[in-house]
Amino acid sequence: MDFAKKISLALAICFVFTANCYAKNCKKGIPCGNSCISANKTCRIDSYPVSGKSQPKSASTSTSTSTSTSTSAEVESSIVAISKQNFNTAKTHLVKIYKENPEQTTFYCGCNFSFDGKKGSIDFSQCGYKPRKNEQRASRIEWEHVMPAENFGRHLQCWQEGGRKGCKQDTIFNAMEGDLHNLQPAIGEVNGDRSNYRYSQFTKEFSQYGQCQSAVDFKARVFQPRQQIRGVIARTYFYMQNKYNINLSDSDNKLMLAWNEMYPPKQWECDRNRQIEKIQGNDNKFISEQCK
Template sequence: MPYFIFAILISLVSFNLNAEQFTRFSTAKRHLIKTLPADAKSIYCGCDIKRQGKKLIPDASSCGYKPRNVTTRSGKPNSRAVRIEWEHIVPAWEFGHQLQCWQKGGRKNCVKTSEQFRKMEADINNLAPAIGEINADRSNYRFGMIAGSASQYGQCQVKVDFKQRVVEPPSYSRKRIADAYFYMQKTYGLKISAKQQKLFKAWQSQVFTAQKTSSNF
C-alpha cells in the first residue's frame, strides 16, 4: 500500500472534530474499542488489529513487528508486546504539567480535582491504538528525528532514543501526530515549543505534498 494512502487511513483513526466527548479515560477507551473500524492500524507499526474477546491484539505478521523485549526483567512474557493500548499522542504528562493540579499531586490529583484534565485525558482525538510495548517505550518522550535505520522492533519503522528521550514515528503516522498536537493546542491551549511546532508543520506539509503528487498518476 503506498505510503500516502496508508497515511490517510491512519489519520482517520479516532480523529474527528465532531467526536463524542468523554470525561473519563476509561469510558473513552471502552468507546474506542467498541467502535474501532475493522481496517484500523496501530499508529507506530501499521499492524492490523484483531479482536480477542473484549481485548484488541496486534497482528504482528501483518507488519513485521518483533518485540524489543520478549520477556520482562523478571523473566515473564512481555504481555504488553501482544496487546493494543490507547496511546495519548500528546502524553498526559505533557499536558498535565501545564495545569496547576499536576504541581499538587501529579496525574492522580489531576484526575481527582481537575475537570479540564479529565476532558483532555479522555479526548479521543488525542488517542490512537498502539502496541503496548511501544506505548511504554514512548513514555512521555518528545517527537523528533533520529539518525540511523529503524531496527528495534523488527520491520516496524518507529525509532526510540532512550538516552535523548526522543521518538521518531514512521512517515505514515506523522500527520496524525501533528494534527493531534495542533488540535490540543487549539482546543485546550496546549503550549508547544517553537521547535516542535516547526517540526509538526513540516510533517503536515510533507503528507499534503505526497497527496497532491499522487493525483498526477
C-alpha cells in the same frame, strides 16, 4: 419539595460551596473547574464555566425556591456534560470505532489487530514486529496519547502537586485525557517505550522492533514515528494546542508545521475525524479543513 428536588438542591449547594472555597485558595493562578491553572492560561472545556474572568453574579429574587431549582439544574447539567468525557469512556468508544473498521492498523507499527470484547490482540506475523524487551506488554493494544498527558496536564495545579495520580479527580484533566482526537491504538510495548518523549527525526535505521519503522532514543528521550502517521501527529498537536491552550516549544512547532505540510490527511484520518465528531461533539478543524 419532593425528595428528588431536595437531593438536587443539596448537591448544588455542596458543589457551589466547594467551588467557591477552591477559588479562594487558588492563589498562584486562576480557578478552572475544580483545579487551578497558571494565570497566563485560558481554561477551555466545553459546556463548563471556564473563563479566567469572574462569572456574572445572578440577580437576587424574592423566590429562593425557583433560584435554587435553577441553580441545581445548571449544576447537574454541567456535571453530567463533563463526566461524559474521560479516559475510560473514551476507550469504550474507540474499541467500537475500530471494531467497525477492522482494516485499520496500530499507530506506530502498522500491525493488524482485533478485539475480543475490550481486549485487543496483535498479528505480529503480518507486520514483522518483534518485541524489544517486554513480550507480554507487546501482545496487547493500549490507547496512546499522541500528545503525552504530561504535556497537557503539567500546567494544572493538581499535576504540580501530585502528578497524574493527583489529577484523577480533576474534571479538567479528565476531559483532556479522554479527548478521542488525541488517542490512537498502539502496541503496548511501543506505547510504554515512547513514554512522554518528544517526537523527532534522528535515524534511517529501524531494528528495535523488527520491521516496525518507528524508533526510540532512550538516552536523548526522543521518539521517531513512521512516515505514514507524521501528519496525523502534527494535526493532533495543533488541535490540542488550540482547544486547551497548550504551549508548543519552537522546535515542536516547526516540526509539526513541516509534517502537516508534507503529509496531508488520508481517507481514514478524515473518516475517523467525522466519527469522533458525532460521538464527542467537536471535530479537529486542522483535519476538517484539508478533507474534501
